[in-house]
Amino acid sequence: MKNVILYALIFSLLFNVFQYVNSTKILDAKQKEMDHVKTNLLTSRDSVAALANANYFALESDEDAQEYFYSNNLDYKKVGIKVKEDLISLNENKNGNPLVPYDPIDGKPFLINTSKTLNHRWIIAEFSNGDLWGQVLLKYFVEEGKVTQFETVETVLY
Incomplete structure (x- = not known):
């Protein structure tokens, strides 16, 4: 009977040591995974913030420009499509x-x-001839029922 109790005690000790080591490894792995996810989340937040700043100069995000078109009874989305066409x-x-x-x-x-x-009022465009390329800054004027009028302000040829 003493041997059975001794064996049970040794078995439970070994089992507890095994559980402790295994749990520690699992917790360390989960902590590394969590740190990796946090790093990716911070990088993603920075990317989204940079993207939001990159789209700052756009008709879709410029409420004053949209209001200009609404005050002239024009839909800025339709105007944007017409101007590009x-x-x-x-x-x-x-x-x-x-x-x-x-x-x-x-x-x-x-x-x-x-x-x-x-x-x-402003458009920036990229142009090329297949070999050379550049950018052009344009001024545009929209009137309902008429073709959009463009005026070249400045160009850059690379």
């Missing part, structure tokens, strides 16, 4: 987009690839 339609010119003040080089005209409407 009118801007890209100018690429159909055989000498390239007339808003880009550079003549075709090696027979390749400069065309506007993408643009961003900054507010109710």
Whole structure:
């Protein structure tokens, strides 16, 4: 009987040591995982904040520009679409987009690839001819029922 109690005591001691070591390893692994998740969360928050700041100059987030269009009985979303369509339609010119003040080089005209409407008056656009590229700052004027009028303010050719 004493041997059974001794064996049971030794067995329970070994079992408790095993449980302690195993639990410690599990807790350490979970702590490392939690630290990793916290680091990723902080990085994600910084990225979201940077993205919000990057979109600061956009018609979609500029309430004053939106109010300008509403006061003229225009929907800023429809205006934004119309302005982009009118801007890209100018690429159909055989000498390239007339808003880009550079003549075709090696027979390749400069065309506007993408643009961003900054507010109710300004657009920034990227253009290229396949080899060279640049950016152009445009002023635009919208009137209901008329084609959008554009004016080149400044360009940069890289």
